[in-house]
Amino acid sequence: MASTLLPDPQLIHRMCDVMVHRGPDGDGFHSDEHAVLGMRRLAIIDLATGDQPVYSENARVVAVFNGEIYNFAELRQDLIRRGHRLSSAGDSECLVHLYQEHGADLVRRLRGMFAFAIWDRDRERLVLARDRVGKKPLYWRADQSSIWFGSELKSLEQDPRMSREIDPVALHHYLTYQYVPAPWSIYQGVHKLPPGHLLIWERGEITVRRYWELDRTPRPVTDGRDEEERLRELLLEATRIRMVSERPIGAFLSGGVDSSAVVAAMAMQSHGQVKTFCVGFEDSRYDERHKARMVAERYGTDHHELVVTAGLLDVLPHLAWHFDEPFADSSAIPSFYVAQLSRRHVTVALNGDGGDECFAGYRRYVLMNRARRLPAIPRTLAALSARIGTVLTERSGTGSWPRHLGRLMRFAAERPSRRYPSLMASFTHEQKSRIYSDALHHRLAEVDSYGLLETIFRSSSADTDLGRALDVDTLTYLPGDLLVKVDTTTMANSLEARSPFLDHHLMEWAAGLPGELNISNGQTKLLLKRAVAPWLPEELLCYPKQGFGVPLAAWLRGELRELAFDVLTDGTARSRGLFKPPAIRHLLQRHMDGADHGGQLWALLQFELWHRAHASVSGVVAAEVGCPAPLT
Structure with a gap:
């Protein structure tokens, strides 16, 4: 949005309408000369007076909020003791008054799940925050003068000015881990605010900082x-x-x-x-x-x-x-x-x-706990172990002992800090390289998805591989x-x-x-x-841990076989130029012949279904904030 234009209230209404499932009980909007904020409400607490947006006494601080603050009763009592006047009985209104007391650090006093936005009209400052663990989502994009955000990516898609260009790095990480990790989103120029982070936008300047992390330093236990x-x-x-x-x-x-x-x-x-x-x-x-x-x-x-x-x-x-x-x-x-x-x-x-x-609770933690006793493997032997492990894994059926052995051999071949990423990967780097088009392979040849997890592993405050x-x-x-x-x-x-x-x-x-x-x-x-x-x-x-899995491999050979072949090999999929059609068909056929490529095929299928639902189409909190004049 050009900095000389005012925010568009109709866009914010569309952004909220597309998320009506998140808030079927009502909506609310704020509009001033520099900002438009909107929300959809699922009424749980304070049904009578819990509407949003919420305002400070002088209406100069505005907030919209998605989630629940579980310690709101204590927060309200403290705010009232400090002289604040609250007109509702719920949790949302606490945000604006806490902001007046503590600024952006108010987030440290909240106990709950949340994504919220606070607009400070006097400072022309926007504060976005996401809860410590990431229970509630928050997407955003910005240019030099404006910022847009929403609880769902499809709300940002309502703006025809937003690019639908896929971020190849995000796709690369998705195929490795089966989801797009923060701060990436599948679209270039759109970001996810990571859990436990704040974003402060002030007259076009953006600062993102972390406000919470776990300390895994073991404490002494006597009983x-x-x-x-x-x-x-x-x-x-x-x-x-x-x-x-x-x-x-x-x-x-x-x-x-x-x-x-x-x-x-x-x-x-x-x-x-x-x-x-x-x-x-x-x-x-x-x-x-x-x-x-x-x-x-x-x-x-x-x-x-x-x-x-x-x-x-x-x-x-x-x-x-x-x-x-x-x-x-x-x-x-x-x-x-x-x-x-x-x-x-x-x-x-x-x-x-x-x-x-x-x-x-996961069985992979047992393996990580035992892996500390694994001796270092010489480089040449590690490379051989990895190759044999890959062959065993790719050619073996679901749950078979050769498949488990293959995964173990690949695991042992990695250096300690990369073992856990290898356990979590659906596609290895080599497997992705086989299916990528030449152009995509060239673009991603130096991008290391394992490095995302390896960095966290190395920087952890824990003193064991399990921690x-x-x-x-x-x-x-x-x-x-x-x-x-x-x-x-x-x-x-x-x-x-x-x-x-x-x-x-x-x-x-x-x-x-x-x-x-x-x-x-x-x-x-x-x-x-x-x-x-x-x-x-x-x-x-x-009982041993079972997980919440589905009979995916069998479904892909049975009821989903026709869908998988149709969606992954038709002209629409081939026209994207992202993958090599013969390699995709080979992967499908190997699965039908008994090898287990269910997870990989599912990732490719879900990408294509997503593309047809979103990226191929023009397109509970939503907002747009803009500067009043061009930035210098």
């Missing part, structure tokens, strides 16, 4: 039973403050330890029957409904189930529209359906997200994959998701635990399991 009791206290409190709602509330119950512990904590603090929701599969390898029923029966919950079948995969184009960027975590499918099921009964759902990252891996996941996989999946699928159904394990007080306490309290003798989440053992059926604690 494990004291730690168990403290964990129960923290989880009960984190759950209790997330149960505040004027709308019906329930919980996702997968059958895993994390969601089961949250349901138990809810039941022990609820005056009524807890509503629980679970999805499963006909394939018993992916179905955990029997475990969820154990907890539902123990606590007498109002339990609801749904079986996800391949016949429900017609939802894929719908999901591609809701996920504003290519997103290849196939568990988005059951996540969407459990959110849809839940929304028929409740407006808020608690979940177990974050338990694995806080207490080392460093937990740091990597907390800063990348958790906000880039898991939280995007949950936020997008729940908001697509106008459902709010809340995560007690991601309470920053609980996370900061858990970050200081010695590694042996989380993993020992190949067992994961030891402290958490001991802490919640009095709450849960004993049998449940003995």
Whole structure:
């Protein structure tokens, strides 16, 4: 936008309208000579007086806000003691008064999930902030005189001036990790504000800074039973403050330890029957409904189930529209359906997200914990091990021992700081090079996706590879994959998701635990399991972690075979000039012949479905802020 033009209120209305699913209960707008802000509201707390935007007493500070502030009652009391006059009974209005007291540092006093914008009219200053872990999204783009932002990328797409040119580096990272990591977005010139960061825009000058990070320096522990009791206290409190709602509330119950512990904590603090929701599969390898029923029966919950079948995969184009960027975590499918099921009964759902990252629940952490004993491998032997491992992995079927051996050989061949990125990768650099067009290969030849995770691994405050891996996941996989999946699928159904394990007080306490309290003798989440053992059926604690996966490889050989071939090999896909058509067809055929390329094909399929839903088309917070005069 040229600096001599005023902001466009109609654009902001379109930006909000396209996100009506995030806020079906109403909207609100602010407009002045330099800024237009808008929002959509999903009413949860303070139904009567909680409309936005919110203003300071003199109306010179304005805020729009997406999320929940769980300590708002204490914040309100303190603000009133300091002489502020608050006209509502909810959390949103606290932001403008906290800004008057503390400036941008107000974010440090918030306990919750949020993306917010504060417009200081006197200073012509915009403050954008995202919560510590990244539960709520925030996209932005800027030129020399203006800035645009929104909770969803599709809101920014409403501006016809925004370029739809794909960022090849973002695509490169997406194929490695199955999501586009912050601060990239799939479009050039558009950014994601990373979790735990502030952005300050003042008369065209932009500053981005981090305001929170975990300290993983281990603290001394003298009595494990004291730690168990403290964990129960923290989880009960984190759950209790997330149960505040004027709308019906329930919980996702997968059958895993994390969601089961949250349901138990809810039941022990609820005056009524807890509503629980679970999805499963006909394939018993992916179905955990029997475990969820154990907890539902123990606590007498109002339990609801749904079986996800391949016949429900017609939802894929719908999901591609809701996920504003290519997103290849196939568990988005059951996540969407459990959110849809839940929304028929409740407006808020608690979940177990974050338990694995806080207490080392993934099996890959066991491998990282053991890898410290691996001897250094000579360079020539490492190269050979990597080549053999790649061949075994690419030619073996799902879950076979040669495939596991191949992954282990590739893992061992990497230097220690690159082992964890290699575990997290869907495509290796060499595999991507085979499918890239010559032009794309030349453009990306020197771009190292593993380096993103390696940098975090090396800079972690943890003193073990296990702790460093937990740091990597907390800063990348958790906000880039898991939280995007949950936020997008729940908001697509106008459902709010809340995560007690991601309470920053609980996370900061858990970050200081010695590694042996989380993993020992190949067992994961030891402290958490001991802490919640009095709450849960004993049998449940003995099950191995199953995850929220789907029978992807089988679907691609069966019900999705025709879709995969049609979408990935038709003229539309070939015309993009990004990939080599023979290489894509070869990958498809190898999968149909028994090798497992399900994850890679899914990533390519989701990219193409996304492209057709977004990039190929011209195109709950949204805003545009502009300078009053050309900058010098």
